[in-house]
Amino acid sequence: MKLSPFAPKSPPHLPAIDGVRLAACESGIKYKNRTDLLLMLFDPGTSVAGVFTHSKTAGAPVEWCRTQLPGGQARALVVNSGNSNAFTGARGRDTVKATAEAAAKAAGCEPNAVFIASTGVIGQPFDASVITRQLPALSKSAHGDGWADAASAIMTTDTHPKLATRTASIDGIAITLNGIAKGSGMIAPDMATLLCFVATDAPIDAAVLQHLLQPAADQSFNAITVDGDTSTSDTLLVFATHAAAKRGVAPIRDASDPRLAGFRKALDALTLDLALQVVKDGEGLTKFVTLHITGAETATAARRIGMSIANSPLVKTAIAGDDPNWGRLVMAVGKAGEMADPDKMAIRFGDIQVAENGSAVASYTEAAGAAYFKRSEITLTVDVGVGNARATVYTCDLTADYVSINADYRS
Amino acid sequence: MKLSPFAPKSPPHLPAIDGVRLAACESGIKYKNRTDLLLMLFDPGTSVAGVFTHSKTAGAPVEWCRTQLPGGQARALVVNSGNSNAFTGARGRDTVKATAEAAAKAAGCEPNAVFIASTGVIGQPFDASVITRQLPALSKSAHGDGWADAASAIMTTDTHPKLATRTASIDGIAITLNGIAKGSGMIAPDMATLLCFVATDAPIDAAVLQHLLQPAADQSFNAITVDGDTSTSDTLLVFATHAAAKRGVAPIRDASDPRLAGFRKALDALTLDLALQVVKDGEGLTKFVTLHITGAETATAARRIGMSIANSPLVKTAIAGDDPNWGRLVMAVGKAGEMADPDKMAIRFGDIQVAENGSAVASYTEAAGAAYFKRSEITLTVDVGVGNARATVYTCDLTADYVSINADYRS
Numbered sequence: 001m002k003l004s005p006f007a008p009k010s011p012p013h014l015p016a017i018d019g020v021r022l023a024a025c026e027s028g029i030k031y032k033n034r035t036d037l038l039l040m041l042f043d044p045g046t047s048v049a050g051v052f053t054h055s056k057t058a059g060a061p062v063e064w065c066r067t068q069l070p071g072g073q074a075r076a077l078v079v080n081s082g083n084s085n086a087f088t089g090a091r092g093r094d095t096v097k098a099t100a101e102a103a104a105k106a107a108g109c110e111p112n113a114v115f116i117a118s119t120g121v122i123g124q125p126f127d128a129s130v131i132t133r134q135l136p137a138l139s140k141s142a143h144g145d146g147w148a149d150a151a152s153a154i155m156t157t158d159t160h161p162k163l164a165t166r167t168a169s170i171d172g173i174a175i176t177l178n179g180i181a182k183g184s185g186m187i188a189p190d191m192a193t194l195l196c197f198v199a200t201d202a203p204i205d206a207a208v209l210q211h212l213l214q215p216a217a218d219q220s221f222n223a224i225t226v227d228g229d230t231s232t233s234d235t236l237l238v239f240a241t242h243a244a245a246k247r248g249v250a251p252i253r254d255a256s257d258p259r260l261a262g263f264r265k266a267l268d269a270l271t272l273d274l275a276l277q278v279v280k281d282g283e284g285l286t287k288f289v290t291l292h293i294t295g296a297e298t299a300t301a302a303r304r305i306g307m308s309i310a311n312s313p314l315v316k317t318a319i320a321g322d323d324p325n326w327g328r329l330v331m332a333v334g335k336a337g338e339m340a341d342p343d344k345m346a347i348r349f350g351d352i353q354v355a356e357n358g359s360a361v362a363s364y365t366e367a368a369g370a371a372y373f374k375r376s377e378i379t380l381t382v383d384v385g386v387g388n389a390r391a392t393v394y395t396c397d398l399t400a401d402y403v404s405i406n407a408d409y410r411s
Numbered sequence: 412m413k414l415s416p417f418a419p420k421s422p423p424h425l426p427a428i429d430g431v432r433l434a435a436c437e438s439g440i441k442y443k444n445r446t447d448l449l450l451m452l453f454d455p456g457t458s459v460a461g462v463f464t465h466s467k468t469a470g471a472p473v474e475w476c477r478t479q480l481p482g483g484q485a486r487a488l489v490v491n492s493g494n495s496n497a498f499t500g501a502r503g504r505d506t507v508k509a510t511a512e513a514a515a516k517a518a519g520c521e522p523n524a525v526f527i528a529s530t531g532v533i534g535q536p537f538d539a540s541v542i543t544r545q546l547p548a549l550s551k552s553a554h555g556d557g558w559a560d561a562a563s564a565i566m567t568t569d570t571h572p573k574l575a576t577r578t579a580s581i582d583g584i585a586i587t588l589n590g591i592a593k594g595s596g597m598i599a600p601d602m603a604t605l606l607c608f609v610a611t612d613a614p615i616d617a618a619v620l621q622h623l624l625q626p627a628a629d630q631s632f633n634a635i636t637v638d639g640d641t642s643t644s645d646t647l648l649v650f651a652t653h654a655a656a657k658r659g660v661a662p663i664r665d666a667s668d669p670r671l672a673g674f675r676k677a678l679d680a681l682t683l684d685l686a687l688q689v690v691k692d693g694e695g696l697t698k699f700v701t702l703h704i705t706g707a708e709t710a711t712a713a714r715r716i717g718m719s720i721a722n723s724p725l726v727k728t729a730i731a732g733d734d735p736n737w738g739r740l741v742m743a744v745g746k747a748g749e750m751a752d753p754d755k756m757a758i759r760f761g762d763i764q765v766a767e768n769g770s771a772v773a774s775y776t777e778a779a780g781a782a783y784f785k786r787s788e789i790t791l792t793v794d795v796g797v798g799n800a801r802a803t804v805y806t807c808d809l810t811a812d813y814v815s816i817n818a819d820y821r822s
Contacts, residue, residue, distance in 0.1 A: 057745030057753045066649075087741040089754055090767035115807075122738025123771060174749040186725055186742065227724040228639075230746035313638040313724070313809075314597055314817055321818025327533025328640075330498040331597065334468030335641035342468045343500055360534060398724075399818075400811035406725055407732025 002401070005376060006280035006288060007160040008139055010182070014147035014165045014178045018201045019043035019241025022136040022146030024153035029130050030082025030120060035153040037131060039138040040077040040197065041107055046241045048074035048115065049209035050218050053234035059086030060096045061116040062235060068112045072206030074239050075109035077197060079154050080131060086232035091125040098128035104137035110217035117195050117235045119182065151180040154195055157405065158184045158281055166275040167264035168202075169323030170249050170259050175202045177263075179270050183278040185406060187226035196221065196236045197272055202263055203251040205240035211255040213238055218266045220275035223303075224394045226282035227402070240269075279394045284401030287319055288377045294390045295346075295383035301338035305384060306393030308336035315362040316398030319378070326354050328381055344385025352377065358385075413812070416787060417431050417691035417699055418571040425558035425576045425589045430454035430652025431610045433557030434549040435564035441493030442532060446564040448542060450549040451488040451608070459485035459526065460620035462628050464645030468733035470497030471507045472527040473644060477817055479523050483617030485522035485650050489607060490565050491542060493531040497643035502536040509539035509736070517550035524744055528566055528606050528646045530593065562591040565606055568816065569595045575684040579613070579677035579734050581670050584660050586613045592685040594754045596694040596817060598637035607632065607647045607685055613674055614653035614662040622666035624649055629680045631686035634714075635805045637693035638813070649678070690805045695812030698730055698736055699788045705801045706794035708756075712749035716795060717804030719747035727809030730789070735780030737765050755796025760789065769796075 019042060027037040050069050052062050061084075078099055085092045100111040107114070151161035160179045167174055183194035204212075217236055245251060252260060280288050286324050291309055296302035309315055310331040318325040333340050343358040350373045354364050372378065431453060438448040461480050463473050472495075489510055496503045511522040518525070535583055562572035573592045578585055594605035615623075656662055663671060691699050702720055703759050707713035720726055723743040729736040737758050754769040760783045765775050783789065 016754070052744075054748070055742070056748065057741045057752045057756075084738075087738060087753055087756070087766075087769065091770065121736075122741050123766065124738070125770065131457030229723050229725045229742060232742055232745055240489045312640050313813070317814050317817035318815065323818065325532075327495075327498060327535070330468045330533050331466070331640060331643055334464075334466030334643055337465070337467065340467045342498055345468075345498070355498075358498065359502065360537065375816035398814060402724070402815045403731060403809060403811045403814060405729050407734065 004159045004281045005286060006011065011148065011161055014163055015176060016144030017176050017178055017199050017241065018243030019046060020199045021142035021144055022150045023142040024146065024149040025134050025138060027080065027130050027134050029080055029126060029306060035149065036081045037134055038079040038150050038153040039135060039142060040150065041077050041139060041142050042239055043241050043243065044075065046074050046239050047072055047204065047206040047209055048239050049206055049213045050235065050237040051213055053231055055232045056228055056297055057087060057232050059084050059089060059118060059232045060092035061085055061118045062233060064096045064100065065115050065235060066307050068115065071112050073113050074115055075113040076103045076107040077115045077237065078103050078131065079117045079195065081154050081156050083118060083124055083126050084120050084122050084233045085118040087123040087127065088125040090393050095126060095128040099131050102132035102135050106135045115237055117233065119144040119154065119233050122232055123126045130321065133159040147178055147180065154180065154182040156182065157283055158182050159280060162274055162277040162356045164267040164270050166270045167323055168262040170263060172203060173244060173247055173249050175200060175244055175263060177266050177270050179274050181274040181278055184281050185283040186229045186231045186330055187278060187282065194234055197240040198270060200240050201243040202240050203245040203249050205251065205253045208252055208255045209238055209240055212260065212267055216271045219268060220271035223392060224275045224279040225307060226279060226396060235368060276394060279396055282396035283405045285396035286376065286399055287397040289319060289395045290379045291393045291395065292379065292390065293384065294380040294381065295385050295387060296389040297339045297387040299389045299391055302389045302391035303393065305333055305336040305338050306391050308332045309382065310393045310395035313398055319373065320397035320399045322370060322373045324349060324366065324373045329380065333382060333384055339386045339388050346383040348381040413570065415570045415692045416697060422559065422572055422574050423576055424577060425574050426587060427501060427555030428587050428589055428610050428652065429612045429654030430457060432553035432555055432697035434553040435557065435562045436549060437558040438491065438541050438545050438547050440491055440537060440587055446560065447492045448545055449490040449561050449564040450546060450553060450560065452550060452553050453485050453487065453650055454652050454654065455486065456614065457485050458483055458617040458620055459648060459650050460617055460624045461646065461648040462624055464642055466641055466643045468498060468643050470495050470529060470643045471499060471503035472496055472529045473646060475507045476513065476526050476646060479526065482523050484524050485526055486524040487514045487518040488526045488648065489514050489542065490528045490606065492565050492567050494529060494535055494537050495531050495533050495644045496529040496537065498534040499536040501581045505516065506537060506539040510542050513546050517546045526648055528644065530565065530606055530644050533643055558589055558591065565593045567593065568694055569593050571692060573685055573688040576680050577677040577681045579673040581660050581674060583615060584655060584658055586611060586655055586674060588681050590681050590685050592689055594689040595692045596638060597640045597642045598635065598689060598693065605642050605645055609649040609681060611651050612654040613651050614660050615651045615655040616662065616664045619663055619666045620649055620651055623671065623675055624679055627682045630679060631682035632719045634803060635686045635690040636721045637690060637717060637807055675779060678743050687805060690807055693807035694816045695810040696807035697810055698808040700806045702804045702806065703801065704795065705792065705794040706796050706798060707800040708750045708798040708804055711798045712801045713802035714804065716744055716747040716749050717802050719743045720793065721804045721806035724809055730784065731808040731810045735777065735784045740791065744793060750797045751795040752797050757794040759792040
């Protein structure tokens, strides 16, 4: 697997978070010679929030998490890669239940405080024992510095582990947020990305956490696409251990609490960081693309137009070929089905004005466009000429390598 | 350009249709050493019906046709390939108007009886003179046997011309329908395909013709997709010269006229034939796929689920790689947003039962699936387990050649 050209030279070091312990191992569920099972343990009092795939064929672990989330309390998270346990019917639900019970025993809690996520092949039931037999040893070896191992264990076709950390201040006291994510193909999140787990020591109640998480997901994971294919397993969970309360941070129980400002900003930045790592590790990509849509009727329309461009095979292959074929942007705006006025549309490549009022500007030259498209990171702005709403969407190009990776995925 | 593996060994010969004359030439608008301009002339009394792209950035020729269509009368059709005259603003509209005036002069009619279609690069205005200067000579040379030349002149990335002919009987008298189409990429028609022109000698009024055309388009061009990208120029026009009235067919002025049965069937067959030729010439394809969706809530839901599967890069690359990865079918059903019951879903590859009641059946073997996926024409049936509605959708695989063709389109 060729390393993404955007892979960080070295992943950031994530500090321990008070109240979180992690351990990973090789379960042998699918892969050989790599870790594929992660256990995270949380101290009593940890609150949790989450957003999940909108898929109508969501996997058994997603359904389990949805059911437990209203409880708002988490003590353990079990994640496996290699098998998504989706479209596995009753056997899949049995596997999830048995996993939750075993993890509860290892963590010393009730099963409803266990969260589960799985990623990998769809439609192949597996026996819970491949996971459950590992949990006692994992719970014994779990420690606060396991973030790098955790990020590696959840990878599938990712070419590098994805980690991010931020700090914020509440009541003048330092709070930490750590996050890990995985994802490379089947990326068109619709509520969350494939898998992303965030932990913080902030003492924030579950309902407040949930209130912060949706907008954070919307500006990050819900704004990226690699291939327009939405996973059955998309799961974004945030765990708050409340450990900072011991250092004097008063618990936050109200979403309108002004002390949340710094935390909200840090959570937005952390999730965007991880979402961009996902799209920058898009299968087979050579280029990262930021798309600004302006002049739309509504923010939803702007996002839909952005996704229509970002998911267009013809736009993505043109970008792969260094071809500033902006006619394809016009096509993709048109097919989005949202209001656009061709006679008022404007297009920019970076700072280069390409088209204005519905046709190419005299100053634009094909040579300037071609030079810009040779960059590895490009920014395209399309004004659709009907209103004032805007959206930003992030994507990558579509290359022959994407086809090879996915034509040969299971062989 | 590699010839599609599904190209007919020799295209069908289309007989002359009384009241239709055709001529093609090299205008030099973009291509060298090939024809790229078509003029079709119709005898007085020819009625016309049409359906067009739903794109919000439709080209000037589409807007022109939409404006003239209510008149219901046609005397000339001008088609160029190499430039779509879309996103060309006022200059594009001027080009269309000048073309219509010149064609009207050549045909001896009013401009509102002239229909125009253009296909090719988007966003590059061109002067009408490249077309208009050819029209006098084309109108002189036009003749009834020009169908093969016409089909070649409208090609862009097509690897072969697409022609079809059918006969029907009205009042016991033989009627002929001829059709030509073009299209290979940017194929996700939404009312019609890129370009398709049908002519018949049947004496059918415009309103009746329009009534027959929409369902014909729905079961043919609106049921195919190559890449999910909808063109700015999709145009399907049917011209009826009424010449068969001279042979004793009484004019048909009512859509409920039972004498239409045979014609309706022939029109459905003709448009499906051409639509399948388009998808079977999909850019870079190696495989042709028929998708049956059953058990859906409504026919619209079934079609959306079918298109979600047919446009999924992960499904299409798996098919390219001979990989019977049916989990990706489940994913694509899930992302369609339409009702589906994972616990009742069933999947078949041809006659091979793969999954039933939400999981793989015991009799299914990966070897059987892999053998089936090596075929060049495959049929996938997905029952989504919630109702009785169904739809059929046709598509092709996504290969590295698709990427190469479209990364290098303009170079």
